[in-house]
Amino acid sequence: MLPVRILVLGGTAEARALAAALDNAGVDFESSLAGRVSRPRLPVGLVRIGGFGGAAGLASHLRDTGVTHLVDATHPFAATMSAHAVDAGRATGIPVLRLARPGWGSRPDAAAWHWEPTLDAMRATAETLGERPFISSGRQTLPAFAPWSDRDVTVRVVEPLDNPAPPRWTVLEDRGPYRLDGELALLRDHRIDVLLTKDSGGSYTSAKLDAAAHLGIPVVVLSRPSTLPGAAEVSSVDACVEQLLAGATGH
Numbered sequence: 001m002l003p004v005r006i007l008v009l010g011g012t013a014e015a016r017a018l019a020a021a022l023d024n025a026g027v028d029f030e031s032s033l034a035g036r037v038s039r040p041r042l043p044v045g046l047v048r049i050g051g052f053g054g055a056a057g058l059a060s061h062l063r064d065t066g067v068t069h070l071v072d073a074t075h076p077f078a079a080t081m082s083a084h085a086v087d088a089g090r091a092t093g094i095p096v097l098r099l100a101r102p103g104w105g106s107r108p109d110a111a112a113w114h115w116e117p118t119l120d121a122m123r124a125t126a127e128t129l130g131e132r133p134f135i136s137s138g139r140q141t142l143p144a145f146a147p148w149s150d151r152d153v154t155v156r157v158v159e160p161l162d163n164p165a166p167p168r169w170t171v172l173e174d175r176g177p178y179r180l181d182g183e184l185a186l187l188r189d190h191r192i193d194v195l196l197t198k199d200s201g202g203s204y205t206s207a208k209l210d211a212a213a214h215l216g217i218p219v220v221v222l223s224r225p226s227t228l229p230g231a232a233e234v235s236s237v238d239a240c241v242e243q244l245l246a247g248a249t250g251h
């Protein structure tokens with residue numbers, strides 16, 4: 001077998017599942033986290049934390065640490081990191097495999113959602129649909145909703161906000177996985193009449209969509225950034241492991 005050393009760009013449940021599978025298979029690997037979350041859920045195995053210093057920094061890291069395969073298992077909306085992975089792969093000749101969970105677009109209720117390409121478009125659409133929004137699109141998206149400082153907005157974030165939210169906003173700190181009963185209670189208790197989300201996909205945070213469907217609450221969805229050419233893509237951890245092990249054994 002050829003010597004293999006895999007770097008997994010993580011920060012997702014899939015990346016943690018991949019780390020567990022690689023650990024189980026006895027493969028040499030390391031996971032990388034951005035360091036955004038103060039108490040991150042850590043994958044099994046070796047973990048490094050912090051940015052690389054752009055695509056060039058990542059390329060140096062790959063060379064310096066003898067990485068043979070790079071897996072980009074970052075969140076579907078971590079577009080900068082994914083672009084850097086492709087660029088670093090090109091610069092070093094190291095193959096890049098993208099592990100991206102499927103989006104929610106194939107759900108039966110997704111056809112009725114309001115799909116938008118930008119945060120500004122989400123805000124404009126949501127204003128036509130309701131007056132008490134629930135923003136679940138992440139801390140980094142909140143500046144786009146600053147014009148709603150005079151509204152009763154409910155926001156859910158994993159990490160505390162850096163700056164205080166407007167007085168009329170309710171900020172909930174929590175992290176998935178979420179369950180339907182809790183999401184129904186949240187939407188009812190805060191009298192939510194429009195839900196805003198990214199098309200994150202997966203089951204960790206999808207209960208809010210079931211709850212919105214149950215209560216007839218309209219949903220505004222931020223579409224995914226377009227995928228970049230230059231990385232092979234798989235949508236499941238099993239397929240990712242299969243490809244990596246096939247590459248490792250030269251099959």
Ligand code: NAP
Nearest residue numbers: 010011032033034051052053054074075077078079080081
């Ligand atoms: P981003 O905007 O695509 O990346 C910004 C910078 O953060 C990158 O240029 C890189 O810094 C650093 N970075 C990102 N992911 C990294 C990783 N896994 N290891 C080392 N450095 C990393 O990323 P983001 O959207 O802020 O997401 C940051 C992390 O949170 C990612 O690991 C992602 O999987 C996770 N996450 C993101 C979301 C989301 O909605 N965006 C949701 C859940 C989890 P350098 O240029 O210095 O290398």
